[in-house]
Amino acid sequence: MDRNVTDRWIALYVENEVGVLAMVSGLFSGKSYNLRSLTVGTTERDDISRMTIEVESDDITFEQIKKQLNTMVEVIKVIDLTEVKMHMNEIMYAVIPGIDTEKKSEVFRIAQVFHLKPIDIDEHTVMLLSSLAPDKNDDLVKLLKRTFHRIEITRGGAVAVESLNNK
Amino acid sequence: MDITGRKLFVRALQEEGVDTLFAYPGGMINELTDELYKADSIRVVLGRHEQGVVHEAEGYSRETGRTGVVLVTSGPGATNTITAIADAHYDSIPLVVFTGQVPQNLIGNDAFQEVDIVGMTHSVVKYGVTVRNRDDLGRIIKMAFFIASTGRPGPVLIDIPKDIQIQSGSSEYPDTVDIRGYKPISGVHIGQLKKAYKLLSQAERPMILAGGGINIGHANEALTEFVHKMGLPVVTTIMGRGAIPTDDPYFIGNLGLHGSFASNKAVSECDVLFSIGTRFNDRITGDLNEFAPHAKIIHVDIDTSSISRNVVVDVPVVSDAITALVKMMEWAKPLKIQSWIEEINNLKSEYPLEMKKKKETLCPETIIDGINTCFKEATVVTDVGQHQMWTSQFLAMRKGTKLITSGGLGTMGFGLPAAIGAKIADPDRCVICITGDGGMQMNMQEMATAVTNNAAVIICIFNNQYLGMVRQQQQLFYGKRYEITCLRRRTGCSPDCKGPSDACPPYVPDYVKWADSYGVSAVRVESEEAIIPTFEQAEKVTKAKKIPFLIEFMISSDELVLPMVKNGSPISDMIL
Ligand SMILES: Cc1ncc(C[n+]2csc(CCOP(=O)(O)OP(=O)(O)O)c2C)c(N)n1
Ligand SMILES: [Mg+2]
Numbered sequence: 001m002d003r004n005v006t007d008r009w010i011a012l013y014v015e016n017e018v019g020v021l022a023m024v025s026g027l028f029s030g031k032s033y034n035l036r037s038l039t040v041g042t043t044e045r046d047d048i049s050r051m052t053i054e055v056e057s058d059d060i061t062f063e064q065i066k067k068q069l070n071t072m073v074e075v076i077k078v079i080d081l082t083e084v085k086m087h088m089n090e091i092m093y094a095v096i097p098g099i100d101t102e103k104k105s106e107v108f109r110i111a112q113v114f115h116l117k118p119i120d121i122d123e124h125t126v127m128l129l130s131s132l133a134p135d136k137n138d139d140l141v142k143l144l145k146r147t148f149h150r151i152e153i154t155r156g157g158a159v160a161v162e163s164l165n166n167k
Numbered sequence: 168m169d170i171t172g173r174k175l176f177v178r179a180l181q182e183e184g185v186d187t188l189f190a191y192p193g194g195m196i197n198e199l200t201d202e203l204y205k206a207d208s209i210r211v212v213l214g215r216h217e218q219g220v221v222h223e224a225e226g227y228s229r230e231t232g233r234t235g236v237v238l239v240t241s242g243p244g245a246t247n248t249i250t251a252i253a254d255a256h257y258d259s260i261p262l263v264v265f266t267g268q269v270p271q272n273l274i275g276n277d278a279f280q281e282v283d284i285v286g287m288t289h290s291v292v293k294y295g296v297t298v299r300n301r302d303d304l305g306r307i308i309k310m311a312f313f314i315a316s317t318g319r320p321g322p323v324l325i326d327i328p329k330d331i332q333i334q335s336g337s338s339e340y341p342d343t344v345d346i347r348g349y350k351p352i353s354g355v356h357i358g359q360l361k362k363a364y365k366l367l368s369q370a371e372r373p374m375i376l377a378g379g380g381i382n383i384g385h386a387n388e389a390l391t392e393f394v395h396k397m398g399l400p401v402v403t404t405i406m407g408r409g410a411i412p413t414d415d416p417y418f419i420g421n422l423g424l425h426g427s428f429a430s431n432k433a434v435s436e437c438d439v440l441f442s443i444g445t446r447f448n449d450r451i452t453g454d455l456n457e458f459a460p461h462a463k464i465i466h467v468d469i470d471t472s473s474i475s476r477n478v479v480v481d482v483p484v485v486s487d488a489i490t491a492l493v494k495m496m497e498w499a500k501p502l503k504i505q506s507w508i509e510e511i512n513n514l515k516s517e518y519p520l521e522m523k524k525k526k527e528t529l530c531p532e533t534i535i536d537g538i539n540t541c542f543k544e545a546t547v548v549t550d551v552g553q554h555q556m557w558t559s560q561f562l563a564m565r566k567g568t569k570l571i572t573s574g575g576l577g578t579m580g581f582g583l584p585a586a587i588g589a590k591i592a593d594p595d596r597c598v599i600c601i602t603g604d605g606g607m608q609m610n611m612q613e614m615a616t617a618v619t620n621n622a623a624v625i626i627c628i629f630n631n632q633y634l635g636m637v638r639q640q641q642q643l644f645y646g647k648r649y650e651i652t653c654l655r656r657r658t659g660c661s662p663d664c665k666g667p668s669d670a671c672p673p674y675v676p677d678y679v680k681w682a683d684s685y686g687v688s689a690v691r692v693e694s695e696e697a698i699i700p701t702f703e704q705a706e707k708v709t710k711a712k713k714i715p716f717l718i719e720f721m722i723s724s725d726e727l728v729l730p731m732v733k734n735g736s737p738i739s740d741m742i743l
Contacts, residue, residue: 015348017296018297019285022289064475068472072348073293073310076347
């Protein structure tokens with residue numbers, strides 16, 4: 001059997017109620033599904049939240065994950081984003097401390113190339129804001145690690161939405 | 168006009184037609200029980216432990232097909248229910264469990280008897296929620312009953328903080344609910360069902376596998392008729408036993424780790440396996456890679472998430488059992504599979520399902536045969552262990568027989584309270600509890616519930632002085648090292664005991680004396696001749712006195728449940 005283990009994406013509409021996030025994440029831990037990232041925020045309706053979920057799984061497990069999510073009363077809709085064109089971005093803050101003027105200009109060069117926003121600065125530190133796709137953020141983190149002595153990264157997890165031209 | 172939450176609670180139960188509530192009191196439900204005091208239409212049964220209370224509600228539900236309803240207090244009252252809620256979850260039993268909760272301003276404070284019961288149970292309920300607004304109370308109770316009983320049934324837990332119980336709000340109890348995240352399946356995809364039928368009708372070696380879904384969905388007669396129309400052999404899971412009568416010529420036997428030789432072999436040889444209402448639990452399949460290796464698999468189930476979960480299915484059909492069977496009946500034509508049927512019958516006679524009788528001791532099969540002889544119509548409720556497997560092997564399932572057992576979770580302590588619940592639901596029916604000497608002790612406090620509620624169950628303890636099911640594993644696979652399975656063992660026994668001898672200490676408790684302390688008659692049976700007369704006496708006494716009757720059957724410690732598939736082996740590989 002071809003296991004075909006890869007990253008997959010799901011968008012989930014859920015009731016905006018106390019405990020729903022815990023129940024959704026609890027499903028993943030309880031059934032040993034490999035949850036990679038989960039973000040949640042409200043929608044245009046106060047009573048509905050939307051989650052973006054990244055899992056690593058094979059085909060069969062992924063089918064099961066979607067079914068299990070569907071059986072939850074609090075889950076309103078499950079959208080499989082794996083085969084869908086989508087926009088996906090992730091907020092990431094990168095702090096590069098302890099740098100001199102020369103290193104600072106290196107930071108700004110990188111910011112320019114990657115379309116990052118320098119959003120805070122002091123004598124020896126620069127803070128960048130990235131809203132790239134998560135895999136681009138991965139690359140960026142690698143580059144920053146190679147280039148600078150020390151960095152601090154805060155990642156927000158991916159938020160995905162279907163493209164308008166999917167039909 | 169506004170009413171209090173406690174009033175709406177009772178009103179909701181009445182609107183739902185609840186006639187029996189299984190309950191145990193405590194501080195956070197005093198408001199609710201006080202309101203129940205005034206409601207004469209609801210019988211409130213006081214159990215003796217919350218686990219027992221929930222098992223009683225399960226028994227009530229399995230006997231009637233209706234939703235079992237439970238009320239317990241917060242904290243320890245709530246946590247005591249968890250095992251039984253999980254049991255209901257795995258066996259798809261509709262329950263609505265109400266737990267009291269500390270007032271909302273104390274939630275999160277580690278207040279006295281505060282626990283996050285909704286968080287603790289979320290993986291073993293179909294739905295669970297804390298009522299946070301008085302105005303949601305009616306809608307949430309309506310949702311609970313709807314969700315518990317529709318689709319694949321299951322337990323729902325509603326946690327009601329004390330402030331909600333007291334607060335005034337709308338008196339309205341809705342007639343219907345629309346839940347955007349819950350749409351139970353109705354109907355069936357005809358195209359898919361046709362595909363399934365076509366595959367089945369072209370089979371040369373077809374087999375039907377019937378699970379508990381047939382019993383839950385009351386599809387027994389539809390299945391029997393369908394099977395006869397096409398001439399198909401049937402195997403069942405333990406939860407599916409009785410899907411067709413066990414004396415039906417097309418019934419082959421149980422499938423699985425203690426399945427019959429013929430069933431396990433035939434499933435391993437079949438070319439189309441038509442399964443309905445089962446989730447292919449590991450007790451059924453054995454080694455998954457070797458399960459029905461030559462078969463295309465059709466799977467009909469109401470629960471989408473049960474399909475293609477454990478085995479890869481060729482034709483999935485999402486449907487209620489009865490809907491699918493009734494539809495297929497229109498197409499059904501007899502199959503020409505005579506040689507296959509003969510082959511199966513040969514397997515049956517090669518290794519018929521039977522126990523070897525020992526000279527000196529009572530044979531479990533003979534005891535169950537006694538039940539078959541004495542009780543034409545009965546509900547038999549088992550506990551978990553060897554006695555359960557023997558019952559599932561030898562109990563004759565006729566139209567009037569019902570078997571209630573804990574299949575998915577295998578909860579020791581289920582038997583006695585579930586039997587009590589069944590009897591309370593249906594006092595005129597004969598209810599027999601078959602339990603082990605170990606499992607009996609897990610909820611034996613419920614004897615008081617039985618006595619005080621006129622639940623005249625016939626309790627049969629199969630006393631083999633051991634936790635037999637585990638002992639069997641030790642006997643066969645662990646060099647007879649009977650660690651923590653002997654119920655007679657005491658401080659001072661030899662550290663490397665290899666089994667019973669004359670020097671063994673006496674068994675405790677003495678069940679006959681114990682029963683006597685409840686005013687319950689009890690008989691210890693040690694000979695075959697006593698079996699039938701004792702059952703006759705039990706039937707007479709329970710009818711006349713409306714209290715339980717206890718029979719302790721003394722059986723040998725080393726009886727085995729056979730055939731048996733070793734854990735992880737293919738089901739065709741049996742110890743006979
Ligand atoms: C609550 C619980 N604890 C432990 C087990 C594991 N277990 C399964 S069967 C069994 C032995 C049951 O002994 P007894 O009730 O005497 O029945 P017997 O097998 O002897 O017929 C045990 C310990 C279980 N199923 N449930
Ligand atoms: Mg025993």
